[in-house]
Ligand code: ADP
């Protein structure tokens with residue numbers, strides 16, 4: 127199968143390439159044309175996943191297709207952007223029809239979930255890797271950056287953190303556990319659900335936001351530095367995960383909640399006046415701490431003792 131046949135069969139004819147509002151021209155020309163409405167800004171983010179580095183060499187292509195798009199779409203959620211379109215640069219060692227069919231199906235599923243149209247890409251031969259670039263739209267000046275946290279704001283998360291990190295042991299086949307524990311954790315890793323509607327609901331309310339990709343502690347460090355405030359995490363307020371706590375025990379579960387990446391849950395700062403309204407609509411969110419004058423991120427236990435781990439999140443090599 128030649129390059130053009132491959133593009134046509136698996137990508138250009140895919141449901142997610144059918145075009146959408148805000149896409150003036152899709153796959154097939156030298157460039158796609160995006161047409162956000164007047165008064166909107168374009169939010170753009172790109173992520174590369176490399177086999178053996180960001181996912182196991184041997185894995186289900188359907189899950190990989192889902193995950194490749196989800197991790198980028200999560201960046202749109204973190205900015206409060208509305209999904210518009212994406213491009214896919216795919217490097218493949220061989221044109222394996224079964225693999226491509228599974229990958230395209232996973233990609234389509236997540237594109238449909240997120241409301242993202244495939245508008246272009248590139249297809250090359252080489253070691254397996256994929257780069258997804260996502261485009262979103264946001265009313266000018268309303269994007270949620272990392273830089274607006276204020277002293278007195280609440281520190282919040284959009285849901286459970288740490289489960290994808292717990293799943294990594296299972297993904298790498300290092301640990302065997304009962305299906306009822308493994309399944310919710312593996313689902314978190316392979317099919318992260320970008321918090322797109324929630325991110326948009328945070329516009330005009332949250333003062334700073336990001337998606338947790340390097341671990342809550344490290345990512346709170348990004349908000350702290352960008353905003354010029356200190357952040358305090360009260361560890362006992364981090365949402366519970368029965369599966370994670372059963373797999374690892376309370377102490378290692380807490381380490382995962384603070385240090386593990388890959389969950390793609392939003393973390394944000396919120397003036398207290400917005401809490402009741404937001405929580406009524408999004409009951410899975412949780413207040414986990416606060417912004418104070420100063421710098422850095424501290425973790426406190428139930429008695430208020432400082433238990434900040436010395437090492438932050440997982441620092442990726444060249445990422
Ligand atoms: P060019 O030579 O202009 O870069 P290509 O031959 O690489 O064009 O691609 C032809 C068309 O197919 C372009 O519109 C490109 O965006 C699209 N395309 C190529 N690879 C992919 C892919 N993996 N997914 C989606 N679209 C793709």
Ligand code: MG
Nearest residue numbers: 247248249250
């Ligand atoms: Mg090209």
